[in-house]
Amino acid sequence: MVEVLFEHIEKKVTLSDAERSAVKDFFTPKSLRKRQYLLQAGDSCKYLAFIAEGLLRTYNTDDKGNEHVSVFGWEGWWLSDFNSFLTGVPAIYNIDAIEDAQLLLLSRADYEKLTLNVPIMDRYFRILFQNSILTKERRLTSSISHTAKEKYLEFISSNPEVSQRIPQHLIASYLGIAPETISRIKKDLLKK
Amino acid sequence: MVEVLFEHIEKKVTLSDAERSAVKDFFTPKSLRKRQYLLQAGDSCKYLAFIAEGLLRTYNTDDKGNEHVSVFGWEGWWLSDFNSFLTGVPAIYNIDAIEDAQLLLLSRADYEKLTLNVPIMDRYFRILFQNSILTKERRLTSSISHTAKEKYLEFISSNPEVSQRIPQHLIASYLGIAPETISRIKKDLLKK
DNA sequence: CGGATCGTTGATCAACTTCAACGGTCGTGG
DNA sequence: CCACGACCGTTGAAGTTGATCAACGATCCG
Numbered sequence: 001m002v003e004v005l006f007e008h009i010e011k012k013v014t015l016s017d018a019e020r021s022a023v024k025d026f027f028t029p030k031s032l033r034k035r036q037y038l039l040q041a042g043d044s045c046k047y048l049a050f051i052a053e054g055l056l057r058t059y060n061t062d063d064k065g066n067e068h069v070s071v072f073g074w075e076g077w078w079l080s081d082f083n084s085f086l087t088g089v090p091a092i093y094n095i096d097a098i099e100d101a102q103l104l105l106l107s108r109a110d111y112e113k114l115t116l117n118v119p120i121m122d123r124y125f126r127i128l129f130q131n132s133i134l135t136k137e138r139r140l141t142s143s144i145s146h147t148a149k150e151k152y153l154e155f156i157s158s159n160p161e162v163s164q165r166i167p168q169h170l171i172a173s174y175l176g177i178a179p180e181t182i183s184r185i186k187k188d189l190l191k192k
Numbered sequence: 193m194v195e196v197l198f199e200h201i202e203k204k205v206t207l208s209d210a211e212r213s214a215v216k217d218f219f220t221p222k223s224l225r226k227r228q229y230l231l232q233a234g235d236s237c238k239y240l241a242f243i244a245e246g247l248l249r250t251y252n253t254d255d256k257g258n259e260h261v262s263v264f265g266w267e268g269w270w271l272s273d274f275n276s277f278l279t280g281v282p283a284i285y286n287i288d289a290i291e292d293a294q295l296l297l298l299s300r301a302d303y304e305k306l307t308l309n310v311p312i313m314d315r316y317f318r319i320l321f322q323n324s325i326l327t328k329e330r331r332l333t334s335s336i337s338h339t340a341k342e343k344y345l346e347f348i349s350s351n352p353e354v355s356q357r358i359p360q361h362l363i364a365s366y367l368g369i370a371p372e373t374i375s376r377i378k379k380d381l382l383k384k
Numbered sequence: 385c386g387g388a389t390c391g392t393t394g395a396t397c398a399a400c401t402t403c404a405a406c407g408g409t410c411g412t413g414g
Numbered sequence: 415c416c417a418c419g420a421c422c423g424t425t426g427a428a429g430t431t432g433a434t435c436a437a438c439g440a441t442c443c444g
């Protein structure tokens with residue numbers, strides 16, 4: 001399981017054997033069943049979770065009781081309520097499993113220790129976050145300037161495999177459009 | 193001018209004198225007049241720009257010729273077309289000055305050198321990006337789940353001073369709503 | 385002074401949401 | 415092992431929000 005993690009890390013930085021074994025010790029494996037929570041809003045988010053296998057979602061519930069998916073995570077991604085994780089305030093997001101999952105957890109304290117003891121991990125996370133910013137930037141632009149149809153097509157074409165694994169009403173929630181609208185978009189596409 | 197930069201850096205990490213003078217050498221000052229471009233779409237983005245003074249915007253122009261502001265930057269922020277900066281591909285964003293500005297530029301090569309020579313700067317950027325992710329996360333949630341009115345109110349209340357300095361049609365563009373809509377929202381608010 | 389820039393207002397229109405009802409499929413407990 | 419309920423997607427009809435188009439007024443600046 002740790003191999004998935006190293007594989008992912010070594011796409012971005014090179015680790016010595018010493019570093020590799022130092023890194024390994026900070027992580028705790030955890031498995032999650034479908035529908036099981038990793039984090040519930042209101043709790044403090046104790047961990048950064050690396051997904052070795054499976055599919056999860058981060059979502060929040062607004063004042064009117066509507067759920068909004070904000071992130072999907074699958075093999076090779078990290079999830080957490082970052083704000084809660086970093087500052088200790090109660091989480092506003094829930095995280096649960098869409099598919100059974102295998103995770104590697106990193107606690108707040110260990111995150112600090114890891115980046116201090118193994119400086120190259122600062123670099124790894126810096127690069128990771130850099131890429132994450134690019135992704136969010138793109139999504140923001142898309143969310144602001146594209147139609148529902150464009151957003152949907154963009155999503156499935158930039159995530160061809162995972163989009164198959166995610167129920168459509170969750171994709172709708174992620175894109176901020178009504179599930180019925182996706183239904184109609186698909187119908188519309190078939191006509192042509 | 194460099195003091196603004198150090199002030200900002202030292203909010204996140206502590207620098208030794210040696211580090212401080214090492215860091216300083218990597219930056220080139222540049223001043224920009226109102227309306228002047230820092231970057232034009234199509235060019236490659238050569239620099240990360242730290243804003244010591246002034247106000248800038250990042251925007252792109254879509255197929256229909258509409259401009260979409262994606263980021264505002266002011267004192268203490270960094271701007272660039274990240275993707276272009278990191279990968280060298282032509283920029284899709286324009287960056288120009290809304291107010292006269294004083295910048296400190298960091299080239300791609302120097303960014304690499306800086307983070308390699310002064311590892312604590314990896315940490316600085318890691319923390320910077322961490323925060324940037326939080327901001328974008330929030331904006332994404334807002335953009336997906338809030339009404340035009342809520343987005344507008346959120347923007348001015350979370351950016352009380354700068355929002356005064358930005359023309360309203362640019363705020364509209366940033367929020368992805370029509371300028372007329374902001375006009376009507378304001379009118380509506382006055383009634384109460 | 386005259387044009388460019390920015391905000392306002394009114395009228396119309398389109399995209400998408402909401403509400404309601406229905407059909408299919410999956411999984412769990414009797 | 416079947417039946418029932420939860421879950422998910424689909425379809426139709428009606429309603430709303432916000433965009434678009436057009437015209438106008440104000441202000442700023444060269």
